[in-house]
Amino acid sequence: MSKAETTIEVRDLTKYYGDFQALRGISFDVHRGEIVGFLGPNGAGKSTTMKILTCYMAATTGTAKVMNIDVTTDSIAVRARIGYLPESVPLYDQMVVFDYLDHLAELRGVPSSKREAAVTHAVEVCGLGPVVAKKIDELSKGYRQRVGLAQALVHSPDVLILDEPTSGLDPNQIVDIRELIRSIGKEKTVLLSTHILQEIEVLCDRVILINGGTVVADGNFDELYAAYPAAERNLEKLFRLLTASTGAPKAVAPKAAAPADAGKYLPPESSAAPSTESSES
Amino acid sequence: MNPILSIAKRELRASFTSVTAYIVIALFLLIAGGLFWLEIFNAASTELSMRTFFTRAPFFLAFFAPAISMGLLAEEQRSKTLELLMTLPVTDTQVVVGKFLAALTLLAIVLGATLPYPISLASIGDLDWGPIIGGYVGLLFLGAAYLSVGVLVSSLTRDQMVAILVSFFCCFLLNTFGELASHTDGTVAQVLRFISTSGHFENVSRGVIDTRDLLYYLTIVLLSLSGASIVLSRRRW
Numbered sequence: 001m002s003k004a005e006t007t008i009e010v011r012d013l014t015k016y017y018g019d020f021q022a023l024r025g026i027s028f029d030v031h032r033g034e035i036v037g038f039l040g041p042n043g044a045g046k047s048t049t050m051k052i053l054t055c056y057m058a059a060t061t062g063t064a065k066v067m068n069i070d071v072t073t074d075s076i077a078v079r080a081r082i083g084y085l086p087e088s089v090p091l092y093d094q095m096v097v098f099d100y101l102d103h104l105a106e107l108r109g110v111p112s113s114k115r116e117a118a119v120t121h122a123v124e125v126c127g128l129g130p131v132v133a134k135k136i137d138e139l140s141k142g143y144r145q146r147v148g149l150a151q152a153l154v155h156s157p158d159v160l161i162l163d164e165p166t167s168g169l170d171p172n173q174i175v176d177i178r179e180l181i182r183s184i185g186k187e188k189t190v191l192l193s194t195h196i197l198q199e200i201e202v203l204c205d206r207v208i209l210i211n212g213g214t215v216v217a218d219g220n221f222d223e224l225y226a227a228y229p230a231a232e233r234n235l236e237k238l239f240r241l242l243t244a245s246t247g248a249p250k251a252v253a254p255k256a257a258a259p260a261d262a263g264k265y266l267p268p269e270s271s272a273a274p275s276t277e278s279s280e281s
Numbered sequence: 282m283n284p285i286l287s288i289a290k291r292e293l294r295a296s297f298t299s300v301t302a303y304i305v306i307a308l309f310l311l312i313a314g315g316l317f318w319l320e321i322f323n324a325a326s327t328e329l330s331m332r333t334f335f336t337r338a339p340f341f342l343a344f345f346a347p348a349i350s351m352g353l354l355a356e357e358q359r360s361k362t363l364e365l366l367m368t369l370p371v372t373d374t375q376v377v378v379g380k381f382l383a384a385l386t387l388l389a390i391v392l393g394a395t396l397p398y399p400i401s402l403a404s405i406g407d408l409d410w411g412p413i414i415g416g417y418v419g420l421l422f423l424g425a426a427y428l429s430v431g432v433l434v435s436s437l438t439r440d441q442m443v444a445i446l447v448s449f450f451c452c453f454l455l456n457t458f459g460e461l462a463s464h465t466d467g468t469v470a471q472v473l474r475f476i477s478t479s480g481h482f483e484n485v486s487r488g489v490i491d492t493r494d495l496l497y498y499l500t501i502v503l504l505s506l507s508g509a510s511i512v513l514s515r516r517r518w
Contacts, residue, residue: 056517
């Protein structure tokens, strides 16, 4: 693994939102061919780190490089190499699925001669065939999520950054999407965040666990379990051990630590907010 | 295709798949048609012209331009698609200009829909096309100025209602500054008259296309769009 090309390089990132310090010096590397699970309680800084990597916002201090390009000095070049699925799936409801993907492929610089093939491929791998001619606002939650994923990979980027890619999907769809991510991860780099620990276990080569804006653990499963024997080779116990007991800053603790964690291990409830929509498909 | 055109095309198509574009066109045609007929059936009028239309139109544009521009960036923020747009390999300026061009195209379509008026006038008599063409060019430039202000306001909020009200306020102010200051002649009054859009439109509506007036409109467009672009960048850095 150490020989592989470093595709994401993060050094000492800090981020302040006003007075609140969301990131307190985060550093990690990700290599080509790796699927890395980005794990941590709500408010730990996962999304913030992803937003910095995708050039949506700037870090207060520290550097981040993607494909060895700095996100602040040459942000356009970084953005051209990234596929990003934000936590709230960004869709134009009035557009037809195909047009939406075609539009994004165009904006992502896919040349017009290859665009149809690229869109068709994305439609195929994300299982969007049945809805490709439908308007996005007619789609079920699961399809919307997959359209979001399709736009992130339509230009076959070097680095895929996915913020909770399987939220709102049913178990079959989850298996399909995992399969897809796994196949992409063979040649590319995938950094994904999720609250479903089991997903990390089956999908990821490595885990980066953050809490309160710092990296509290980083390694493959064997390394982590060796370092924390108290976790008894159980990711859930490891998660609790490293994030629930200590160190959570005051601003995060009340809303994230205890109550949110309790529900997190029950997949149906973990997607509680969007589930109101999921019935009308 | 250029990303600017791609963004403009999407935006324009979106306004025609929702009802907004149709409502804007219908309302504008209703009012423009009213103005036009008033003039034709005005017993006192003996000449064939569209002067009333062109003197009143700026005021209505101050209403309609914000209706066209209100959603441009506000809606992207509300639906969280701005996060996507800002992480694409597209500059903030390209986003802003693309949006602006979409709005300008819609305005051109709206203005184009009033062309049957002068054409029908020309069929009943000898119409002087100079002021008509000048008037349309002037309306387009004036509309561009109002729309650019609308784009700037739309970049500042996620609420379309706030966007339309604030840009309406700004456009209305730009439109009436001149009249408010028309009875005095101090420096402030002169500055206000210069900033106001109405003074610059007078010449144009008489068929005189003065480059200074056009430059004035282009300056407003440039300043507003740069402002909107800076607002987007500030969000990022």
